[in-house]
Amino acid sequence: xxYCPKCRxxxxxxxxRCPDCNEELIExxxxxxxxxxxxxxxxxxxxxxxxxxxxxxxxxxxxxxxxYIRADGVTDTLGISGTSPVAGTVxxxxxxxxxxxxINIQQNMLNHI
Ligand SMILES: [Zn+2]
Numbered sequence: 001x002x003y004c005p006k007c008r009x010x011x012x013x014x015x016x017r018c019p020d021c022n023e024e025l026i027e028x029x030x031x032x033x034x035x036x037x038x039x040x041x042x043x044x045x046x047x048x049x050x051x052x053x054x055x056x057x058x059x060x061x062x063x064x065x066x067x068y069i070r071a072d073g074v075t076d077t078l079g080i081s082g083t084s085p086v087a088g089t090v091x092x093x094x095x096x097x098x099x100x101x102x103i104n105i106q107q108n109m110l111n112h113i
Contacts, residue, residue, distance in 0.1 A: 001013060001027075002015060002016065002025030002026065002027065003025055003026055003027070003028065003029045004018035004020070004021055004023050004025055004026075005023055005024075005025075005026050005029075006018065006021040006023045007020055007021055007023075008029055011025055039066070039095040039096065039097070040095070040096045041067075041068070041093040041094060041095060041096070042093065042094065042095075042096045042099055043070075043091040043092070043093050044091060044092045044093070044094055044099070044102055044103055044106055045091075045103065045106070046089035046090065046091050047089065047090045047091065047092070047106070047110075048089070048090075049090060050069065050071065050090050052090070052109075052110070053069045053090040053091075053092055054069070055109060056092055056105065056106045056109055057069055057092055059105055059109065060092070060094065060102060060105060063105070065094060065095065065098050065101075065102060066094075066095060067092050067093060067094045067095075067102070068092070068093050069090060069091070069092055069093075070090070070091055070092075070093060071089070071090045071091075092106070
């Protein structure tokens with residue numbers, strides 16, 4: 001199986017060159033989104049709990065900003081609510097180039113809670 005890197009069309013094994021683009025076929029199109037792979041993720045200021053983090057994360061994702069949540073210290077595998085002081089700080093990691101916008105969003109949301 002081969003794929004054209006240009007038009008992404010899939011060809012049979014015996015085809016080695018895309019007749020449309022005259023491109024040599026490659027074995028697989030499976031590759032990381034180059035834009036995403038290049039991004040470096042940096043932590044935002046800590047949030048008092050996972051509940052807040054989930055809220056901010058959902059807003060960021062709605063804006064098309066990839067992000068993930070990581071809790072410092074104590075893990076909350078027991079489902080301990082982040083409002084407890086022992087739950088530790090929860091941080092959202094966002095792409096470095098979006099950090100400023102993300103902090104603005106987070107700050108805005110915290111102001112309205
Ligand atoms: Zn092609």
